[in-house]
Amino acid sequence: MKKYKNILWLMILAVITTSISGCTKTTGVGGLTNVQNTEKVDDTQLSITVEGDKYPLTVKDFLKKETILKEKPEKIAVLSGTPLNIWYDLGGKSVCTSDVSDNVKLIPEYREEIRNLPTIGPVYSIDMESVIPHKPDLIIAQVGTQSTQAKKLREMGFNVITTHIRGYDDVVSTYKAFGKILEKEELAETKIKELEKQKKEIVSKLPDESKSVVILYITSKTLAVKLDNSIAGDVAKILRLKNIASDLPPDTIGSETTPLDIEYIVEKNPDYVLVTSMISSNEEAIKSIEEEFNTNPVWSGVKAVQEGRVIHLPQEYFLYNAGPYYNEAIEYMAKNIYPEIYEEVNK
Template identity: 35%
Template structure:
């Protein structure tokens, strides 16, 4: 009988020890399942990465410089005449910016794809079905650029580098604004292509830069029928009524063609010639590489160029 009790006691001890070690193993497994980092993207999706990505494909060239600044391992991007930095020229190309070849993306076997909201959303389900993590981000405004830098830094573990880039940009913008006189500037922003002209609102790239500098967009209160927050149909009547001090023009396409279209469709009108900005020769074309494409980490340069157009004596010329 005593022997049986000893055997039962020994069995209980062994079972307890096994349970303890099993629990430790379970805890370790749970910790591993927590993954490397979890990101909430701009499509309100929660994406958990199990490890630090070493093969990133960016579906927009706007992401490339911020990714480079935090040491991301990028292996693929779209082709673009203006948007690919020299140090990424040899990356595998996955189609044009507006015509991504999703088969090429999958073929690169990335461990992370970064997609542009409003442009690449349609690829999310395909990528997920191929077990490829994808983060959808919006990067138009300056605040969104800084948010993207923060997210990329979490992915690479280089938060200090992102903080340094953000501080440098903030300081440069503060320096530009400090040079501006305390004078109210009413301005309008037109976007011209070879086919038509639209008015740019505060959420456009040029609109956000102007707002950053404290300029007043005369079209800020325009209601668009389709809810577009970046542009509205062109209205010469509105411009005459608001009579801006300055007119900025952003463009897409060959500049000679754009200027010819502006002259034909807009500038030959007597009402246009009556505008204060036109009479005082305060109509300025903005460079496409900063105001058609997202300027990204070059937002300070975009701010300086816009300010310099109005106050050339306050800034050294940008080459």
């Protein structure tokens, strides 16, 4: 009997562990919750690396999956806007892609071509049956929103690599990897040098005294706080801004958000409140956060809110990684925090 009790206990423990690791609830605006899928990822790992000077190449992606490319792929399906932008910037082409939001900042010379690509559904819910007929030699998917489909496509025999592009270093490693795959390494290095030069020019003008920020993240159902491993958090770090949430635990392993705690924000008294969003448009995001500030009296304790030091970060830079335009995101934040140095942003 004792043996059976032990087995039963292990079964219950396994169910509990699976439930905890599979999802989490984050309390947000109006007490609503958002269930988030999680993945155990190592944020210290590069987004993607490629081993080998020439074909065959071994690609190691963010999820530590290895793909051996015996020869240069001819038909590639890039399933997400951010890697697609970098891919095209290096002269690559795609046979299809997911629905591209109007807020994704596309490379002008390829904008129409990308907009006219066969679509396979929303980025967070791609239709695999629409990908298969294209018979791609290589599929480039996005970690998180497309990991499940990427796994299934890999099991079907396709070459699949997943990219994870949250910050500046991810952009650089993706350029390097794509440069090797496309046999455009010199062009990739040129692009990286341009990015690095622009970033250094911005950072060189920073004052010695740093400022503190909190980065709010608003969706149609939730309000949370962004950590350093988000796009906005990464840009803030580049600008030597102190993110007051840096030391707080994430919602789940690998998450870029932590639950909202207004009392903690009041206590830390940040110099600026930065607002990122995942709502239908930048305009709707501004309306939503202003309504939250006006209707929730707790925000009266946050001086930055009461004194108008609230900066709305546009989705084309801070929801979707701008890839080739990442330095524009850095410049946008810098101009808002230090207008006397970088000149005011045109609003």
